Amino acid sequence: MARTTFSPCVVIRSEARQAEVLLGKLTSTGKVSRFENVKAMKRFATITVIGKDKTGVVARVTSFLFEQQANIEALEEQVTRGQFSMTLQASWSGQQWNAETLRSGLRRLAGDLSMEIKLRLTEPHRLQRAALFVTRETHCLEGLLAAFRAGRLRAEPKLILSNRQELEPLARRHRIEFVQVPWLDRAQAEGRVLALLEEHQIDFVVLARFMKILSPNFVWRYKNKIINIHPSLLPSFPGAQAYRQAYEHGVKIIGVTAHFVSMHLDEGPIIAQASFPVRPRMTLKDIVDAGQRLETRVLVRAVKLYLARRLDVYWGVVKEV
Numbered sequence: 001m002a003r004t005t006f007s008p009c010v011v012i013r014s015e016a017r018q019a020e021v022l023l024g025k026l027t028s029t030g031k032v033s034r035f036e037n038v039k040a041m042k043r044f045a046t047i048t049v050i051g052k053d054k055t056g057v058v059a060r061v062t063s064f065l066f067e068q069q070a071n072i073e074a075l076e077e078q079v080t081r082g083q084f085s086m087t088l089q090a091s092w093s094g095q096q097w098n099a100e101t102l103r104s105g106l107r108r109l110a111g112d113l114s115m116e117i118k119l120r121l122t123e124p125h126r127l128q129r130a131a132l133f134v135t136r137e138t139h140c141l142e143g144l145l146a147a148f149r150a151g152r153l154r155a156e157p158k159l160i161l162s163n164r165q166e167l168e169p170l171a172r173r174h175r176i177e178f179v180q181v182p183w184l185d186r187a188q189a190e191g192r193v194l195a196l197l198e199e200h201q202i203d204f205v206v207l208a209r210f211m212k213i214l215s216p217n218f219v220w221r222y223k224n225k226i227i228n229i230h231p232s233l234l235p236s237f238p239g240a241q242a243y244r245q246a247y248e249h250g251v252k253i254i255g256v257t258a259h260f261v262s263m264h265l266d267e268g269p270i271i272a273q274a275s276f277p278v279r280p281r282m283t284l285k286d287i288v289d290a291g292q293r294l295e296t297r298v299l300v301r302a303v304k305l306y307l308a309r310r311l312d313v314y315w316g317v318v319k320e321v
Contacts (some may be wrong), residue, residue: 043097044073044122046089047106048221051115053084061088061117064109069096076223080216080263084115087223118221120203128203128307131159131196132176133210136166140208140229143296144303145174153300154307158200161193163212183212190218197222206303207261209295216263224269224313226261227306229299231291233257233273238266243291247284254278254287256295258302260313269318271302271311 049061058077065072070090077086103119110117122128130148134141141160147153160171163183171178179196183189197205207228219226232242233255239245246254255275262268274294278287305311305320312319 043092043094044089045091045102046087046120046122048118048120048223049084049086049088049113049115050217050220051084051113053079053082054113057084057113057115058086060109060113061086064105065090068092068098068102068105085220087220118198120201122203127154127156129158129201130155130303131161131200131202131205132157133205133207134160134162134167135209135211136162136164137209137292138167138170139292139296140299141167141170143300144206144208145170145176147300147304149174153303155204155303158202159196161196162210163189186212186215187217190215194218194221204306206299208299213265214261219261219263224260224311227271227299227302228259228261228268229295229302230257230259230266231295233275234259234266234270243288244284247287252278254291256291256298258298260318262316269313269316271305271318272298274298 047061047065049057051057058075062072062075065088070092072088072090074089075086076088077084079085099121106117106119132141132144144153145157148155148157157174157176160167160176160178162168162178162180165180168178168180177200181189181192181196196202204225204227205222207226209229214226230238230242232238232246233253234257236251237245237249243254253275255273257270258272259266259270260268274297276290276294282290309320
């Protein structure tokens with residue numbers, strides 16, 4: 001029988017980390033908003049472990065990190081149908097940090113466990129790198145690019161990825177690399193995309209009306225680092241044709257939701273929402289037009305929240321700290 005275990009508390013802070021957050025020293029970009037000497041000392045990394053479930057994986061990984069003098073800041077693991085997945089966030093002081101030893105040790109551990117172990121390092125002095133996933137609607141992408149250009153979003157858009165070609169000219173105008181990945185075979189497409197994200201050292205992903213469903217295998221590798229915009233006030237009207245669903249149900253308030261992507265469609269932790277009243281005689285087209293204008297604003301706001309402060313997820317609920 002398949003077993004599923006889930007650790008609902010995504011973030012587990014050390015006492016030192018709690019003190020730093022309370023003092024307002026750290027932000028989600030890894031930069032220090034006060035006390036610049038702290039920034040030079042701390043190093044951060046995210047480690048993902050994926051493979052066939054077996055005994056002792058958590059102990060082996062955490063023991064290795066303890067030997068590397070790491071402080072474990074967050075850990076989440078689960079087993080679904082025999083597949084083990086774990087995401088772990090760790091930090092080091094400057095004197096304890098040795099990136100090459102960490103990489104080589106995790107490679108050996110991955111071989112010993114016959115599992116995939118990936119390491120993503122966060123450089124405290126650089127902006128986070130974003131990948132923007134799109135299909136053919138322009139409004140969210142244009143809003144994000146304008147916010148990046150104006151400095152309202154303190155991150156670097158490194159890659160625009162799409163399953164279609166229509167938005168390539170827009171990417172070229174903004175001098176951002178555009179890659180089209182056909183989505184005929186999801187596993188093959190996601191494998192290529194994951195390789196691109198690793199090649200470009202992408203820190204987080206924004207789905208700017210990307211009309212494909214990402215598999216649990218993909219989502220787990222960027223746990224709480226994929227932000228989506230959905231055209232309804234979730235949990236109402238998940239799935240496709242959300243505006244039409246709301247219109248046909250005769251609702252009087254319609255809205256949009258920005259959320260972290262989870263392994264269950266349109267059920268991820270909610271970051272931001274907004275709504276508008278349905279006026280008498282509004283047509284479905286009127287509703288879609290108003291909704292799309294709102295989608296752009298809410299998605300930009302969600303990305304800004306993600307970048308401006310650490311967003312903790314506890315029992316599936318986003319908390320701002």
